[in-house]
Amino acid sequence: MKRAYNFNAGPSALPEEVLIKAQSELVNFNNTGMSVMELSHRSKEYEEVHNNAQNRLRELLNIPENYEVLFIQGGASLQFSMIPMNFLSENKVGNYVLTGSWSEKALKEAKLLGNTTIGASSKETNFDRIPALDEITMNEDDAYLHITSNNTIFGTQWNNYPKLGNGRLIADMSSDILSKPIPVEDFAMIYAGAQKNLGPSGITVVIIRKDLVAESKETIPTMLRYNTFANNNSLYNTPPTFAIYMLSEVLGWVKEQGGAEGIYARNKEKAGIIYDIIDESNDFYRGHAEKESRSLMNITFNLATDELNKKFLAEAKEAGFVGLNGHRSVGGCRASTYNAVTLEACEALRKFMIDFKNKQ
Numbered sequence: 001m002k003r004a005y006n007f008n009a010g011p012s013a014l015p016e017e018v019l020i021k022a023q024s025e026l027v028n029f030n031n032t033g034m035s036v037m038e039l040s041h042r043s044k045e046y047e048e049v050h051n052n053a054q055n056r057l058r059e060l061l062n063i064p065e066n067y068e069v070l071f072i073q074g075g076a077s078l079q080f081s082m083i084p085m086n087f088l089s090e091n092k093v094g095n096y097v098l099t100g101s102w103s104e105k106a107l108k109e110a111k112l113l114g115n116t117t118i119g120a121s122s123k124e125t126n127f128d129r130i131p132a133l134d135e136i137t138m139n140e141d142d143a144y145l146h147i148t149s150n151n152t153i154f155g156t157q158w159n160n161y162p163k164l165g166n167g168r169l170i171a172d173m174s175s176d177i178l179s180k181p182i183p184v185e186d187f188a189m190i191y192a193g194a195q196k197n198l199g200p201s202g203i204t205v206v207i208i209r210k211d212l213v214a215e216s217k218e219t220i221p222t223m224l225r226y227n228t229f230a231n232n233n234s235l236y237n238t239p240p241t242f243a244i245y246m247l248s249e250v251l252g253w254v255k256e257q258g259g260a261e262g263i264y265a266r267n268k269e270k271a272g273i274i275y276d277i278i279d280e281s282n283d284f285y286r287g288h289a290e291k292e293s294r295s296l297m298n299i300t301f302n303l304a305t306d307e308l309n310k311k312f313l314a315e316a317k318e319a320g321f322v323g324l325n326g327h328r329s330v331g332g333c334r335a336s337t338y339n340a341v342t343l344e345a346c347e348a349l350r351k352f353m354i355d356f357k358n359k360q
């Protein structure tokens with residue numbers, strides 16, 4: 001069987017090697033006579049999987065000792081609520097940089113829970129760029145500055161991160177975590193739903209500095225406090241054990257690819273060969289994002305007319321490409337080239353784009 005050319009935005013491609021290993025271990029994991037899914041989450045066999053996933057992430061992202069690595073359910077979307085719930089108070093304001101739909105959703109939740117402000121926004125130009133660092137307004141009473149490091153829908157990505165005097169930068173990295181090396185020490189907290197770059201859906205990774213964990217509000221429900229997860233090694237209740245096992249295996253695979261640096265080099269090559277075609281096409285393909293803000297993970301583009309977009313997408317589907325439709329808020333086309341998408345798939349797409357253009 002041939003694997004699909006999967007350019008889905010999320011859930012998205014997983015490394016074939018990891019899927020095959022998971023398959024081979026499915027009915028008898030580590031001579032336990034059962035699947036990982038059937039192990040007690042309190043067993044030492046499961047605990048090893050759980051701790052492996054944390055340790056691999058620590059190693060790959062060089063996470064300093066004064067940060068916790070937590071596994072929480074509810075997706076990145078629940079973090080949109082947990083962050084303001086835990087860190088906003090009467091005289092502390094949540095500051096949001098709006099660079100796309102996900103940042104807007106994060107702001108929407110914070111507004112329900114406390115005071116907010118918008119530090120910068122690129123909405124005026126349909127989120128085609130990342131604001132320059134000196135465009136961002138910050139205030140003394142900011143509880144944090146919230147950014148979306150990669151804008152999955154619009155195809156933009158932060159290249160440099162703001163360096164905050166109060167050290168309270170929080171980033172939603174759902175769609176670019178571990179796609180490149182990250183200066184974790186510049187952030188108070190990083191969070192990411194796993195289903196784009198790290199594994200299957202069902203688990204969210206939260207990397208959080210210990211002083212923020214200590215601020216967890218005691219007046220909110222137990223399962224919504226960061227210290228509940230930190231104090232119990234993310235085993236206060238039953239975690240999604242199979243998703244965490246898959247996360248651990250994907251992290252092992254990233255290590256084999258040369259870690260964050262190795263993956264970054266590959267990602268630049270993969271996205272580069274597709275952006276090159278867009279740039280060389282004489283406006284046949286038109287990138288949505290400004291060049292300096294382009295994402296290595298989500299390549300968004302349009303053809304000259306809706307009709308041509310439809311034709312492109314229909315023929316691409318026919319040729320075996322999956323997930324190239326743009327999000328309904330941007331239209332057009334989007335190729336998501338996450339870590340596990342192969343160079344071969346990107347080369348095939350490049351060739352398809354050249355051939356399609358030449359036929360018109």
Ligand SMILES: *Cc1c(COP(=O)(O)O)cnc(C)c1O
Nearest residue numbers: 075076077102152172174175193
């Ligand atoms: C996909 C995505 C989300 C939503 O994640 P869920 O796990 O479905 O809640 C949030 N932020 C970004 C940047 C995303 O790409």
